[in-house]
Amino acid sequence: xxxxxxxxxxxxxxxxxxxxxxxxxxxxxxxxxxxxxxxxxxxxxxxxxxxxxxxxxxxxxxxxxxxxxxxxxxxxxxxxxxxxxxxxxxxxxxxxxxxxxxxxxxxxxxxxxxxxxxxxxxxxxxxxxxxxxxxxxxxxxxxxxxxxxxxxxxxxxxxxx
Numbered sequence: 565x566x567x568x569x570x571x572x573x574x575x576x577x578x579x580x581x582x583x584x585x586x587x588x589x590x591x592x593x594x595x596x597x598x599x600x601x602x603x604x605x606x607x608x609x610x611x612x613x614x615x616x617x618x619x620x621x622x623x624x625x626x627x628x629x630x631x632x633x634x635x636x637x638x639x640x641x642x643x644x645x646x647x648x649x650x651x652x653x654x655x656x657x658x659x660x661x662x663x664x665x666x667x668x669x670x671x672x673x674x675x676x677x678x679x680x681x682x683x684x685x686x687x688x689x690x691x692x693x694x695x696x697x698x699x700x701x702x703x704x705x706x707x708x709x710x711x712x713x714x715x716x717x718x719x720x721x722x723x724x725x
Contacts, residue, residue, distance in 0.1 A: 600641065601724050602680050602688065604643035607622050609633060612702040613721040615688055621658050627667045629702030641720060647677040647693045662692040667708040676680065687721035 585709060610619040612629040617657025631637025635654040635692065640680035642649040649672060650660040655695045660678070661670030671704075678700070690700040700722070701714025715718045 599658075601645055602641050602648055603681070604641050604648070606641045608639050608641060608650075609637055609725045610639065610650075610688075610722040611725055612706070613723065614704050614719045615702050616705045617658070617706060619722065621652055621655075621660065621669045621698070625658065625669045627660065627669060627708050629708070630706040644674075644677040644693070646657050647679055649676045649678065660690075662695055662700065662711045663709065665695075665710055665712045667711055677696055681716055683716060685721070687723055689720045690722070691714040 571653070572595050609631070610617060611617065615629040617629055618631035618633065618637040619627070619629055620637040621627050621637050635652065635662040638653045639650040640653045640656065642651060651672065652658045657671055659670045659672045659676040661668050661673075661675040662672065662678075662680035663675040674694045675692070679693050680693040681689040681691055683689060695711070697715075699714040699716065699720040701709030701711065701719040703719060709719045
């Protein structure tokens with residue numbers, strides 16, 4: 565049986581060991597999005613805790629934290645197994661991505677799969693499913709923060725609207 569390990573990577577279960585189940589108490593290093601937050605099909609904006617503006621993919625494909633409430637800062641949530649992907653609602657071929665240690669956009673492939681990590685204050689952090697330990701992050705001035713330098717602290721926290 566193929567099972568999810570605590571690190572979120574997949575491997576073979578040892579013989580004679582029960583396979584892990586994905587119950588609400590045990591999700592192998594990831595947690596499903598909380599009900600009503602980043603659920604597939606939802607249309608959302610992600611407000612940076614550090615900068616106070618919304619995450620956006622601008623017309624040039626650059627990602628920053630200076631978005632308003634329009635088409636470049638409004639995302640559709642897609643299911644990717646236990647993960648999610650975020651595309652622009654009005655530009656469904658532009659997805660938020662983490663690739664080559666850069667916060668960027670993609671077309672929906674493996675670099676666009678994100679792990680939702682709820683924080684105690686009601687914000688969420690988004691970790692790359694492909695590059696574990698790399699997170700979506702925005703600096704205090706609205707510039708993107710390098711994903712390999714971003715964790716679940718202030719720069720990696722977003723309010724879901």
